[in-house]
Amino acid sequence: MSITEILFWFLTAMAVGGALMMVTSKNPVYSVLWLIVVFFAISGHYILLNAQFLAVVNIIVYAGAIMVLFLFVIMLMNMNADNEPQKNIWLKIAGMIAGGCLLLVFIAAIRQTEALQIQKVNTGGQTGLIHLLGKTLFTDYVLPFEISSVLFLSAMVGAVVLGRKGD
Amino acid sequence: MDITLLAVDWALVLEKFIFIAFIITVSLVVALYMTFGERKVAAWIQDRLGPNRAGPFGILQPLADGVKMFFKEEIIPTSSNKILFILGPSLAMITAMLTSAVIPWGDKAELFGRTISLQIADVNIGILYVFGILSLGVYGIMIGAWASNNKFSLMGGLRAASQIISYELAMGISLIALIMITGTLSLGEMVHQQKEGWWNFFVQPLGFFIFLICAFAECNRTPFDLAEAENELIGGYHSEYSSLKLGFYLFAEYINMFISSAVMATLYFGGYDIIPFYDESVWGLSANIMALLGAAALFFKILVFIFIFMWVRWTVPRFRYDQLMNLGWKGLIPLALFNMLVTAAVILFLKK
Numbered sequence: 001m002s003i004t005e006i007l008f009w010f011l012t013a014m015a016v017g018g019a020l021m022m023v024t025s026k027n028p029v030y031s032v033l034w035l036i037v038v039f040f041a042i043s044g045h046y047i048l049l050n051a052q053f054l055a056v057v058n059i060i061v062y063a064g065a066i067m068v069l070f071l072f073v074i075m076l077m078n079m080n081a082d083n084e085p086q087k088n089i090w091l092k093i094a095g096m097i098a099g100g101c102l103l104l105v106f107i108a109a110i111r112q113t114e115a116l117q118i119q120k121v122n123t124g125g126q127t128g129l130i131h132l133l134g135k136t137l138f139t140d141y142v143l144p145f146e147i148s149s150v151l152f153l154s155a156m157v158g159a160v161v162l163g164r165k166g167d
Numbered sequence: 168m169d170i171t172l173l174a175v176d177w178a179l180v181l182e183k184f185i186f187i188a189f190i191i192t193v194s195l196v197v198a199l200y201m202t203f204g205e206r207k208v209a210a211w212i213q214d215r216l217g218p219n220r221a222g223p224f225g226i227l228q229p230l231a232d233g234v235k236m237f238f239k240e241e242i243i244p245t246s247s248n249k250i251l252f253i254l255g256p257s258l259a260m261i262t263a264m265l266t267s268a269v270i271p272w273g274d275k276a277e278l279f280g281r282t283i284s285l286q287i288a289d290v291n292i293g294i295l296y297v298f299g300i301l302s303l304g305v306y307g308i309m310i311g312a313w314a315s316n317n318k319f320s321l322m323g324g325l326r327a328a329s330q331i332i333s334y335e336l337a338m339g340i341s342l343i344a345l346i347m348i349t350g351t352l353s354l355g356e357m358v359h360q361q362k363e364g365w366w367n368f369f370v371q372p373l374g375f376f377i378f379l380i381c382a383f384a385e386c387n388r389t390p391f392d393l394a395e396a397e398n399e400l401i402g403g404y405h406s407e408y409s410s411l412k413l414g415f416y417l418f419a420e421y422i423n424m425f426i427s428s429a430v431m432a433t434l435y436f437g438g439y440d441i442i443p444f445y446d447e448s449v450w451g452l453s454a455n456i457m458a459l460l461g462a463a464a465l466f467f468k469i470l471v472f473i474f475i476f477m478w479v480r481w482t483v484p485r486f487r488y489d490q491l492m493n494l495g496w497k498g499l500i501p502l503a504l505f506n507m508l509v510t511a512a513v514i515l516f517l518k519k
Contacts (some may be wrong), residue, residue: 029251029313036306056295064302068309068332075313075321130292130352 007048015041028074032067039063053130178281187287190267198421199229201473208477236414244407248314255311256408256415262304263422269293270429271355273439273462276455285439285458286355293354294342297430298335301385305331307419312404323403326393330491331385337499338381341374344503344510345434358438366443368435373506375435377499382427384495387420389480393488428472432465439465 015038022034039062046055137145203218203225210217218225243252273285290296305328312324348370349357361367368375384391395403405416432438439461441447447457486494 033251033310052290052292053295056292056299059299060295060302064299064305065332068302068305068328071306071309071313072325072328075309076325 004048007044011041011044011048014038015045029071032070032074035070036063036067039067050129053133182281182283183287186283186285187268190272190287191264194264194267194422194425197425198418199233201421201425202232202417203229204473205477205480208474209481212478212481233414236411239410241410241412242407244316246316247407248316251310251314252407253412255307255314256412256419257307258310259304259307259419260415260422262300262307263419263426265300266297266426266430269296269354270426270433271358271438272465273458274454276458278455284355285462289353289355292352294346294352294357294434297354298339298342301338302335304385304423307416308404311408311416315404315407317407319401320404320406323395323401323406326488327387327404330387330391330393330495333492333495334381334384334391334499337377337495337503338385340500340503340507341371341377341381342434344374344507345371347507347510347514354433354438358433358440361437362440366435366437366440369443371435371506371510373502374510375431377503377506378431378435380499382431383476383479384491386423386427386476388424388476390483390486391491392480392485393491424473424476425469428469428476429465431472432468436468 018034018037018041022031022038025031025034039058043055043058043063046052046058206228207217207225209215218228221227221231243249268287269290271284271286271289276283276285308327308331309324312320312327315321345367346352348367349360351357351360357367383389387395393403395405405413408416437443439458441460441464447460450457452460
């Protein structure tokens with residue numbers, strides 16, 4: 001095995017193991033921490049694909065910002081097994097069916113990509129580097145990019161509106 | 168198959184390993200003597216003598232402090248979460264050390280016929296890496312605070328974490344203006360550009376001051392040291408910590424100061440460039456001596472920044488919490504946005 005392969009399998013085991021631990025952990029704080037481990041593993045995969053920019057942005061945005069807010073909420077709510085409300089059995093079954101449907105969609109989508117994988121575009125491994133990424137985002141995908149920024153702005157305005165409710 | 172594994176450049180691995188060990192040792196020793204320096208500077212500012220008993224001029228004081236830390240009783244509260252209680256200070260220490268990987272400590276040197284870059288990793292997203300590690304620094308604080316299973320620790324941790332998150336934003340925006348000017352994210356490339364031309368401080372003075380203020384807040388230094396304002400609030404996220412674990416938290420703060428001084432010197436004051444607006448190559452010295460001189464120049468700049476950190480600590484009183492938040496969100500972020508827009512406009516104007 002080459003070093004890249006060893007790293008690949010190590011990161012894969014880390015990602016899958018972390019995800020399993022995240023789902024099965026009883027303590028929500030542990031779940032958040034395992035999710036951060038998963039994000040790190042995925043960032044490692046990005047680096048293996050020579051997409052350093054994506055790797056670091058993944059760390060900054062997900063591990064550094066979103067997960068911190070998750071931790072804030074979970075720590076302040078002080079959740080534990082004792083005061084967790086017992087859910088209705090029907091609710092559990094409905095959740096299972098919904099999750100199964102999502103899995104079905106995922107599998108179908110992955111099967112679809114098999115045809116696309118053959119005609120992959122070769123950019124000499126530069127796709128994930130910031131120059132090419134920036135160029136693509138601001139030329140080919142400028143409209144979706146701007147629309148998503150409007151989405152963020154509206155989310156921000158919404159947060160401010162909710163936060164001002166008190167006074 | 169095994170042959171490909173051996174295709175690693177073992178000399179490079181060894182070189183990097185030695186260099187990493189060296190940088191970590193230097194950061195630790197500098198952080199150790201920063202505690203001493205801080206007490207001496209405080210004494211000087213307050214017209215006292217400061218520590219002068221252990222060794223000549225009190226030079227062994229940090230060792231005595233370290234020994235004291237080691238021999239104190241190590242208390243882990245019974246109702247705490249043991250794993251996370253230990254993980255907290257460890258994470259604080261690790262994240263403090265990680266940033267040193269992308270800082271260019273000097274120009275290229277030649278040793279045993281090899282060209283050695285005095286930078287652990289010249290990644291092309293260096294500045295984002297610094298930022299990413301910075302955003303992870305919150306975890307050490309939050310995990311430690313929560314694992315203590317103490318409401319006051321938790322409140323202290325949340326206070327510290329929200330302070331760090333708030334000031335990260337202004338810091339990031341002030342960096343965007345810098346990135347627009349240099350056109351690169353690599354710290355090595357930035358220093359190279361400053362060596363050729365102007366130091367970034369002269370083109371981005373406002374950006375630098377925003378960055379400096381945010382660095383103070385990120386390191387939990389006065390006037391932003393509400394994380395551990397034990398006089399009017401409570402000790403903060405490390406209330407339950409004792410002995411070496413507390414030492415790790417305090418030590419991580421000093422390493423953070425050292426590293427953020429290095430980042431500021433690299434970003435805004437030319438890194439290992441010795442004299443601004445001057446081509447040092449006319450001295451005709453060999454590459455090795457120039458690399459050493461450059462590293463010494465960077466070190467000098469770092470020491471100046473560290474002194475400014477201490478000077479401010481013993482001069483300026485602490486902010487109240489609402490003042491801190493108002494300054495961050497209503498003062499620095501609009502100012503940084505203004506700086507960014509003006510920079511962008513000037514760049515566009517000059518390009519036409």
